[in-house]
Amino acid sequence: MAQTATTTGGRARTRGxxxxxxxxxxxxxxVTHSEWPRSFNEHELRTTYDVVIVGAGVxxxxxxxxxxxxxxxxxxxxxxxxxxxxxxxxxxxxxxxxNYLTPEGVRFYDRSVxxxxxxxxxxxxxxxxxxxxxxxxxxxxxxxxxxxxxxEVNKLQGIDSSVIDAKEVGxxxxxxxxxxxxxxxxxxxxxxxxxxxxxxxxxxxxYARAATHLGVEIHQQTEVLGIETAGGKVTGVRTSRxxxxxxxxxxxxxxxxxxxxxxxxxxxxxxxxxxxxxxxEPVKVFLSAVIxxxxxxxxxxxxxRGELVFGASVDPYPSYSMRGSLEFTEGLAAHILELIPxxxxxxLLRQWAGLCDMxxxxxxxxxxxxVEGFLVDVGWGTYGFKAGPVAGEQMAQLIATGRTPDxxxxxxxxxxxxxxxxxxxxxxxxxx
Amino acid sequence: MLLxxxxxxxxxxxxxxxxxxEAGKSRDLASATPAQWRRYLYEYDNPLGWVRESWFHSAGxxxxxxxxxxxxxNEVRWVVPFGTAAxxxxxxxxxxx
Numbered sequence: 001m002a003q004t005a006t007t008t009g010g011r012a013r014t015r016g017x018x019x020x021x022x023x024x025x026x027x028x029x030x031v032t033h034s035e036w037p038r039s040f041n042e043h044e045l046r047t048t049y050d051v052v053i054v055g056a057g058v059x060x061x062x063x064x065x066x067x068x069x070x071x072x073x074x075x076x077x078x079x080x081x082x083x084x085x086x087x088x089x090x091x092x093x094x095x096x097x098x099n100y101l102t103p104e105g106v107r108f109y110d111r112s113v114x115x116x117x118x119x120x121x122x123x124x125x126x127x128x129x130x131x132x133x134x135x136x137x138x139x140x141x142x143x144x145x146x147x148x149x150x151x152e153v154n155k156l157q158g159i160d161s162s163v164i165d166a167k168e169v170g171x172x173x174x175x176x177x178x179x180x181x182x183x184x185x186x187x188x189x190x191x192x193x194x195x196x197x198x199x200x201x202x203x204x205x206x207y208a209r210a211a212t213h214l215g216v217e218i219h220q221q222t223e224v225l226g227i228e229t230a231g232g233k234v235t236g237v238r239t240s241r242x243x244x245x246x247x248x249x250x251x252x253x254x255x256x257x258x259x260x261x262x263x264x265x266x267x268x269x270x271x272x273x274x275x276x277x278x279x280x281e282p283v284k285v286f287l288s289a290v291i292x293x294x295x296x297x298x299x300x301x302x303x304x305r306g307e308l309v310f311g312a313s314v315d316p317y318p319s320y321s322m323r324g325s326l327e328f329t330e331g332l333a334a335h336i337l338e339l340i341p342x343x344x345x346x347x348l349l350r351q352w353a354g355l356c357d358m359x360x361x362x363x364x365x366x367x368x369x370x371v372e373g374f375l376v377d378v379g380w381g382t383y384g385f386k387a388g389p390v391a392g393e394q395m396a397q398l399i400a401t402g403r404t405p406d407x408x409x410x411x412x413x414x415x416x417x418x419x420x421x422x423x424x425x426x427x428x429x430x431x432x
Numbered sequence: 433m434l435l436x437x438x439x440x441x442x443x444x445x446x447x448x449x450x451x452x453x454e455a456g457k458s459r460d461l462a463s464a465t466p467a468q469w470r471r472y473l474y475e476y477d478n479p480l481g482w483v484r485e486s487w488f489h490s491a492g493x494x495x496x497x498x499x500x501x502x503x504x505x506n507e508v509r510w511v512v513p514f515g516t517a518a519x520x521x522x523x524x525x526x527x528x529x
Contacts, residue, residue: 258478269474272503317434317451320480320503325433327447360474416474417467 021124039209040084043217045241049077051248051399052237054224054260056080057089058200058385059377060252061207062392063399064216065123070393071400074215077246079239081223085204088254091354092385093277093311095290095301097134097195099154099161101146101427104410105363106157108390111407113194115389116203125206127198128304133289134195135169137339139184143294146426147190154192164191173289175340184295184338195290197301197309200385207392227263227374234264234373250375250395255320255355257378264371269416270357270379273314274321276328278351280343282306287340294428296335308346310336314356314382322353356381361421362428366391367404367412375399376413382428437511440493452486454478455498480504486514 019025019037029036051067053060056078067073080086096116098109120127138144147163154161166186170178178186208218219241226238227249236245251260261268287302297313312332315325329351337344358381359365365379377395380387394408404412410422434446459472477483480503487497496514501507510519 256480258476259480262479267471267475268478269476270478271476272478272480317446318478318483318503319506321506323506327433327445357478417470 021126039205040212040218043219045077045219045222045239045244046217047243048245049217050075050246051077051250052244052246053078053250053252054237055087055251055253055256056084056204056208056218056220057087057252057254058085058204058207058388059089059254059380059391059395060250061085061204061211061218062388063250063252063377063395064218064392065207065211065214066393066396067399068211068214068216070396073396073400076211076216077244078211078216078218079222079224079237080218080220081240083220084208084218085201087256088354088356088380088384089204089388090201091277091352092200093299093301093309094197094200094385095134095195095299096129096131096198096386097192097290098159098386099134099136099150099190099192099195099427101150101153101424102363102422103153103157104422105424105427106154106159108407108411109383109386110157110159111393112387112390115393116198119203119206119389123206123210125202125209127202127206129196129198130304131194131196132301133172134192135172135289135291136190136192137169137291137293137295138163138187138189139293139295140187144187147188150190150427159192160194161190161192163188173287173291175286175342176291177339177341182338184293197290197303199304203385203388207388224260224263227260229264229371229374232370232372234371247373248375248399249373250377250399252377252395254378254380254384255357257357257376261369261374261376261378264369264374266369266371266374266376266413268357268365268376268378268413269360270365271318272320272355272357273317274319274353275311275314275356275382276324276351276353277309277311278329278332279303279310279349280308280346281349283308283346291339293335293339296338298332298335298339300336300340307349308343314358315353320355322355324351324353356384360416362424363422364391364411365413366395366408367398369413383424434506434508436487436497436499436508438489438492438497439511439513440495441489444489444492448489448491449497450488450490452488452496455484455486482509484518487511 098113100106166178223240228236290301292299359379437443499511500509
């Protein structure tokens with residue numbers, strides 16, 4: 001079943017039907033009109049797997065990929081009740097950064113940025129990571145103080161991050177209104193040059209393609225209905241397509257994390273909130289950096305296609321509904337026009353929502369639970385996509401070695417019992 | 433958009449309200465153990481289905497309300513003043529997943 005794979009520096013070299021994408025191949029297939037091979041394989045659901053991953057988003061797919069490529073564990077099923085990358089992994093605003101507030105958070109997300117930087121090469125799949133700079137605007141003294149705090153923590157961890165003044169902000173982003181007589185004048189910003197945007201679908205598909213060619217099975221339209229345990233240990237999974245026996249289940253869902261953990265009676269400190277986003281019609285490129293304003297509850301970036309992508313705070317009450325609301329659009333328009341008045345005649349093309357499972361300290365929950373063989377990689381709030389590669393890599397290491405890696409030790413479930421919270425709210429893009 | 437039928441003010445947009453969390457959580461200030469405090473502070477049912485919860489009508493009567501809402505559809509089944517017994521017809525209904 002498993003195809004032969006060797007690793008060189010984390011880079012997968014696959015045999016079999018995996019096509020190696022290259023400029024030469026585009027020309028060759030263009031000239032000869034030959035078909036591209038399928039990117040993903042479909043499989044019958046088998047009755048036993050070494051590892052079952054719940055959720056085929058970036059976290060589940062990355063975990064499967066690193067299990068295969070770093071540890072040679074390929075008897076893995078990724079179960080997805082809907083379609084691959086259809087949850088938070090396909091609904092986020094695709095911003096990547098590591099300028100967090102706590103040393104634990106900064107180290108962790110920096111590893112993720114490093115993995116993203118070489119992901120296109122590792123996966124042989126263009127994920128279009130564009131490190132165009134990330135600006136978190138400060139509109140008052142309190143936020144300027146937090147920016148300075150974050151900048152110092154970042155520098156100590158070796159991250160390129162500094163506080164710049166309004167004039168410099170205006171130089172980097174000429175279309176921002178940096179005049180002093182606005183309602184929320186820009187006093188300065190936390191500038192993070194390695195931050196940027198990525199094509200999130202490509203990340204999901206790239207991981208899925210690489211993982212399936214290493215022998216991992218991805219099962220879409222396969223809903224987990226229950227998790228069987230005996231004597232405090234996981235023994236199997238009931239799905240809409242049949243039962244699986246396994247001793248290892250990883251909950252890699254976002255939004256629905258509580259409903260999966262409920263299956264083994266592991267109570268999670270999570271509340272699910274929708275987070276809405278919107279996109280405008282495409283225009284010529286005028287916005288280079290990613291702009292975030294906590295006070296105005298908005299963030300914006302321009303995609304390679306020229307559309308402006310906006311995000312805001314999570315919805316003010318918990319829900320699993322992904323319907324958009326007019327309040328969001330109205331608030332978004334009012335706030336973004338404070339910052340960039342010149343886009344007032346741009347039309348919004350569409351808006352959507354994804355689900356965020358918010359933790360009390362805005363840090364994720366990763367690692368072991370009281371049920372043996374049931375691991376969690378949940379509670380990502382609004383930070384999930386940024387952390388996909390590193391979370392997958394570290395969870396894979398935990399599964400393979402049985403020991404929690406140092407990088408994620410601070411984010412364990414037991415911290416809520418022991419009072420070791422990792423307060424990351426100060427690094428939230430916008431006040432949630 | 434969520435419409436909440438405030439028993440004091442009538443139907444109002446949810447933007448007038450502040451969500452005050454899942455109902456039914458309590459702790460005894462005098463005798464709560466650290467474990468009970470932890471459950472009170474951090475653990476949530478967070479169900480996909482009918483949930484009992486509290487709202488504060490911050491831009492209206494400024495009173496607390498109790499409601500039952502479906503977190504999948506956002507349908508609000510009833511709203512009563514805080515501390516009032518829930519309508520009996522729905523009290524034992526099973527939450528749907």
